[in-house]
Amino acid sequence: MICLLAKIFIHDHENTDSPKVRQGYGVLSGAMGVAFNITLFLLKLVASWISGSISILGDALNNLSDAASSIVTLVGFKLAGQEADEEHPFGHGRIEYIAGLIVSLLIILTGIELIHSSFTKIFHPQPTTFNGEVAVILIFSIIIKLIMFQGNIKASKLIQSAALKSTAIDSISDVFTTCIVLVSAIIGHYFGLVLDGYIGVVVGVLIVKAGINAARDTINPLLGEPPGKDTLEEIGSVVMGHKGVLGVHDIVVHNYGPSRIFMSLHVEVPSNQDLITVHDLIDDIENELRQKYHCTAVIHMDPVMISQSIAELKRKIKHILSELDPNLTFHDFRMIHSKDSIKRLAFDVVAPYKYDLSDEEIKDYLKKHIRGIAPDLLCDIEVDHK
Numbered sequence: 507m508i509c510l511l512a513k514i515f516i517h518d519h520e521n522t523d524s525p526k527v528r529q530g531y532g533v534l535s536g537a538m539g540v541a542f543n544i545t546l547f548l549l550k551l552v553a554s555w556i557s558g559s560i561s562i563l564g565d566a567l568n569n570l571s572d573a574a575s576s577i578v579t580l581v582g583f584k585l586a587g588q589e590a591d592e593e594h595p596f597g598h599g600r601i602e603y604i605a606g607l608i609v610s611l612l613i614i615l616t617g618i619e620l621i622h623s624s625f626t627k628i629f630h631p632q633p634t635t636f637n638g639e640v641a642v643i644l645i646f647s648i649i650i651k652l653i654m655f656q657g658n659i660k661a662s663k664l665i666q667s668a669a670l671k672s673t674a675i676d677s678i679s680d681v682f683t684t685c686i687v688l689v690s691a692i693i694g695h696y697f698g699l700v701l702d703g704y705i706g707v708v709v710g711v712l713i714v715k716a717g718i719n720a721a722r723d724t725i726n727p728l729l730g731e732p733p734g735k736d737t738l739e740e741i742g743s744v745v746m747g748h749k750g751v752l753g754v755h756d757i758v759v760h761n762y763g764p765s766r767i768f769m770s771l772h773v774e775v776p777s778n779q780d781l782i783t784v785h786d787l788i789d790d791i792e793n794e795l796r797q798k799y800h801c802t803a804v805i806h807m808d809p810v811m812i813s814q815s816i817a818e819l820k821r822k823i824k825h826i827l828s829e830l831d832p833n834l835t836f837h838d839f840r841m842i843h844s845k846d847s848i849k850r851l852a853f854d855v856v857a858p859y860k861y862d863l864s865d866e867e868i869k870d871y872l873k874k875h876i877r878g879i880a881p882d883l884l885c886d887i888e889v890d891h892k
């Protein structure tokens with residue numbers, strides 16, 4: 507439904523890379539969430555009053571918290587769409603993640619409160635009433651939440667939004683929650699089993715679990731998470747597609763919000779190329795990355811020697827490194843000639859985080875074995891971590 511309404515209310519709705527369009531989807535989702543959830547809260551409040559069920563009341567309170575969450579989402583997207591200013595030179599895009607985190611915390615608090623109330627009902631059980639009106643309200647709620655889930659999950663994929671994904675997860679968890687409440691009410695009515703308090707606990711646990719999962723999706727980008735492996739490979743392919751590029755490494759992507767991305771990387775080029783030619787090549791790569799990923803791209807140029815002797819030395823050191831660990835790689839391989847004619851070899855080794863060997867142990871191993879093939883070389887080795 508969100509995508510359908512977007513065609514009516516959002517100008518150029520297919521241009522999902524535009525901050526204004528993203529903001530439009532977020533505001534539309536928030537407004538729909540407020541309207542639907544307040545309606546469901548009022549209906550379930552009536553149903554809980556008719557039936558005397560704590561689980562239905564808990565489901566109603568869950569919808570009330572969802573309405574508050576939708577308000578947070580709406581405000582979050584409004585604020586995230588603001589332009590950069592002197593105090594926030596990278597924009598306000600991360601407010602969207604903060605909004606998603608607040609939504610998640612509200613979901614968790616609602617679940618905890620429901621668990622508390624349900625335990626009270628377990629120790630002090632009371633009979634509940636179930637009739638056609640209560641059944642219609644719960645079934646109507648399930649249908650509405652399915653519509654909200656479908657709309658939010660589709661919109662979250664279109665604009666790559668963690669906040670809308672959190673809202674979609676919450677909606678589908680509400681569907682399961684209300685289904686459990688409905689089934690328990692039917693069982694209690696026809697078989698006389700008082701399950702209301704127990705079902706309330708189950709509902710509360712499901713709500714808390716959904717909130718924790720949603721919080722994880724918003725905390726990671728706030729803390730700073732790496733780009734996916736597929737994204738890194740794609741960026742590498744784009745760079746290597748330019749004639750004259752020998753290698754690419756140290757790709758770093760800083761996310762200041764879904765529409766505010768900064769990218770930095772090192773590109774290896776032949777050291778004997780004309781400086782102006784290399785500069786133009788780097789500019790071309792930056793422009794392609796900027797257009798493809800809608801980011802600010804900055805490239806550090808690494809000159810690499812490509813003589814036969816350097817290539818042979820590089821092959822030998824690659825063999826030495828593979829004997830230590832085939833998964834280790836190296837880059838920025840270069841020979842530096844100092845003023846006193848001493849040859850100095852410099853390169854960076856890439857090792858995983860939490861590697862069995864320390865950085866110093868890796869360096870000592872390499873220096874020892876390099877001395878065996880080139881005693882006159884001084885080695886300047888650095889260890890990077892993926």
